[in-house]
Amino acid sequence: MLRVLLAALALASGAVVAHADPAPALNKPEAAKPTAAKPGAVDPDLYDPAAAVNLTRKIGGYTYFNRQGADAAAHDAALKDCVADAANASQPDTYVYGGGSFLGAMVAAAVEAGIEYIADKRGAQANVENCMVVKGWRVVRLSDADGAAIAALDQPGRAARLAPLVGREPPEGSIARVWGNDAASARTVRLGNAGRVGHGSVSLMSLAPPPKSAPGAPADPPAPKPPKRPPTAGSKSVSLAKLGEPPAGSAVIFFRVKGTSFHSPLQLGFQREGAKPDEPAWRTDAQPYFLNAGKGLLFKAKGGDVYAYVVPPGHWRLAEIGDLLMTLDFCLGAPAFDVAAGEVVFAGDFDMGAETLAPDLNPDTAKALLAATPALAARLKLARYVNGSVNQCGVAIQEATGTAPSYLYAFEIKGAPFREGYALGSAVAGAAMAAAPVGATTPVVQPTAPVAPAVAALPAAAPVASPTAN
Numbered sequence: 001m002l003r004v005l006l007a008a009l010a011l012a013s014g015a016v017v018a019h020a021d022p023a024p025a026l027n028k029p030e031a032a033k034p035t036a037a038k039p040g041a042v043d044p045d046l047y048d049p050a051a052a053v054n055l056t057r058k059i060g061g062y063t064y065f066n067r068q069g070a071d072a073a074a075h076d077a078a079l080k081d082c083v084a085d086a087a088n089a090s091q092p093d094t095y096v097y098g099g100g101s102f103l104g105a106m107v108a109a110a111v112e113a114g115i116e117y118i119a120d121k122r123g124a125q126a127n128v129e130n131c132m133v134v135k136g137w138r139v140v141r142l143s144d145a146d147g148a149a150i151a152a153l154d155q156p157g158r159a160a161r162l163a164p165l166v167g168r169e170p171p172e173g174s175i176a177r178v179w180g181n182d183a184a185s186a187r188t189v190r191l192g193n194a195g196r197v198g199h200g201s202v203s204l205m206s207l208a209p210p211p212k213s214a215p216g217a218p219a220d221p222p223a224p225k226p227p228k229r230p231p232t233a234g235s236k237s238v239s240l241a242k243l244g245e246p247p248a249g250s251a252v253i254f255f256r257v258k259g260t261s262f263h264s265p266l267q268l269g270f271q272r273e274g275a276k277p278d279e280p281a282w283r284t285d286a287q288p289y290f291l292n293a294g295k296g297l298l299f300k301a302k303g304g305d306v307y308a309y310v311v312p313p314g315h316w317r318l319a320e321i322g323d324l325l326m327t328l329d330f331c332l333g334a335p336a337f338d339v340a341a342g343e344v345v346f347a348g349d350f351d352m353g354a355e356t357l358a359p360d361l362n363p364d365t366a367k368a369l370l371a372a373t374p375a376l377a378a379r380l381k382l383a384r385y386v387n388g389s390v391n392q393c394g395v396a397i398q399e400a401t402g403t404a405p406s407y408l409y410a411f412e413i414k415g416a417p418f419r420e421g422y423a424l425g426s427a428v429a430g431a432a433m434a435a436a437p438v439g440a441t442t443p444v445v446q447p448t449a450p451v452a453p454a455v456a457a458l459p460a461a462a463p464v465a466s467p468t469a470n
Contacts, residue, residue: 053182054189055328055407058125062147063176064202065137070167072159075137079203082131088394089329090404091123091194123194125201127408129177131393132203134332134410136428139177140165142202146173150202158206166203179425183321183328183411184357190265191326191406235288237307245375250310252344252376256369257293258304259353265328267294268350271319271396272312273336278392280399287312290400296324304349306369313341317389318411320397321357326406331393333410333425337383337461344370344379345461358413359385381461387412388422 065075129139142150150161165172182188246252253270260266272289274281281289293307317336320327339345346366348359361382370377398404410425418427 052187052189053177053180053185054126055130055182055409056123056126056189056192056194058122058129058194058201059139059141059176060198062142062144062151062199062202063129063139064142064162064165064173064206065132066140066166066168066171067137068167068169070137072163072166075162075166075203076207078132078135078137079128079207082128082135083204085131085331085393085408086124086127088392088398088404089123089127089406089408091326091406123406125204126194128201128204130407130409131332133177133179134424136179136424138171138175140171140173141176142173144199147199147202151199151205155206155208158202159208162202162206179428181410181412181414181426183330183409184414186264186353186355186357190321190328191323235291235309235311237291237293237309240306240308240370240376241372243308243310243373243376246310246342246344246379249313249341251313251339251341252308252379253291253311253316253339253347254306254308254344254369255293255347255359256304256306256349256365257352258349259351260294260300261353264352265321265357266296266323266352267292267321268318268352269293269320269322269327269397269400270316270347271391271400273315273317273389273391277390278395280396281312281314282399285312290319290396291316292401294322294324311339313339313343315339315389316347317391318359318385319391320405321352321411322406327397327401327403328407328409329391329393329397329405330411331391331396331405331408333387333412333422334389334391335385335387335411335413335416336389336419337385339461342379343381343461344376345381345383347383356414357411359383384461385413385416386419387416388419388424388427390422390424 065079067074133139141147150158153161183190240254243252257268270291272281272287274289275284281287288309288311291307291309291311293305295305315336315338317334318330319334320329322328337345337347346361346363346369348361349365350357350359363380363382366380366382367377370380393408394404412425
């Protein structure tokens with residue numbers, strides 16, 4: 001009891017504490033009884049669109065990834081990309097560590113040996129699964145007997161057995177998970193220790209080892225080290241009451257965070273986009289590119305905390321949410337908005353405990369927050385979010401905060417348009433990865449959410465009528 005009390009006090013005050021395993025949700029550990037569902041049926045014990053999703057745990061049992069019409073080459077290419085993304089994430093507890101250079105070495109060893117993928121590195125498996133789901137792949141669970149039979153084969157045998165399954169419609173086995181905008185839901189387990197899941201992913205077991213270099217071939221050059229992060233990479237929040245007009249060539253972003261609790265994220269972060277997803281903006285201009293906002297529960301304001309930042313103009317994306325120990329990186333898709341020099345942009349009112357996380361862009365709220373600063377109020381604009389901003393997983397957050405993100409996913413604002421060319425999440429062509437009714441032998445295509453049209457570029461922030469005296 002004393003340890004629990006001390007941990008609670010530490011979290012409330014802003015200290016770092018270890019996570020307890022979250023309660024089991026959609027991604028359940030391996031069931032005691034074998035699965036015996038019709039091909040393509042949704043397993044009611046594994047998938048329920050109304051149930052909680054767990055982004056920190058792989059689906060239990062023998063699973064593989066399926067996408068209607070896909071072939072083995074597409075499956076392997078997507079999977080290798082996701083393994084590379086998962087290598088840039090880590091969980092802070094050493095006994096569930098799943099990232100960094102150690103993960104990279106582990107992944108290489110697992111693939112080369114063709115063995116079951118890291119049953120004890122479950123955080124990495126969760127991130128690989130999250131990534132594949134965002135890419136439009138379904139997680140399908142095989143019966144224990146079928147899964148064990150495939151796992152007993154050598155790597156070429158596993159690959160040959162899996163090849164006809166990855167694109168089959170209906171899939172062989174039970175649909176256990178599909179894409180949903182789960183990071184926006186308060187029911188989703190978004191942060192926490194990754195729990196044990198039993199058997200590994202048959203898809204990962206099937207990957208062929210990378211080709212070996214010919215004898216005498218020159219070794220690959222070492223990867224270049226990233227430049228040292230300048231002290232200006234992050235920007236500190238300033239008081240709106242003490243802030244005059246934005247300095248020449250800069251802008252102001254402000255927002256409010258409220259509703260934080262032991263059961264919700266405590267912080268969020270915005271990141272300025274670079275010229276390329278794998279090139280953080282500060283590397284080219286050495287200006288602030290990351291805004292991290294959050295407080296311990298003992299220090300939060302009753303009505304929410306207002307954060308304001310003087311920033312360079314550019315495209316700013318909602319990069320992550322987190323607590324004091326872990327973060328969820330929206331590298332696979334995030335809403336972003338454009339900020340021009342001289343603008344004062346309201347990024348929204350974020351209720352972290354709401355059923356659906358989304359910025360409330362009520363202009364009256366923005367005006368009220370600027371009531372004491374008429375110079376800023378005259379420049380007020382509302383952010384115009386566009387979904388689909390991608391980033392190299394882990395890199396920007398780690399360079400900005402010194403800590404790799406714990407989990408990877410995408411986050412969308414319902415009703416916002418999608419960036420042209422983005423083809424992940426709800427923008428997957430045809431939304432064909434939606435779930436079927438329980439017991440159906442052929443899944444019925446049901447888009448998870450209306451998909452707004454794509455836009456070629458981020459729209460300018462919306463102007464707000466000048467505030468008037470009450």
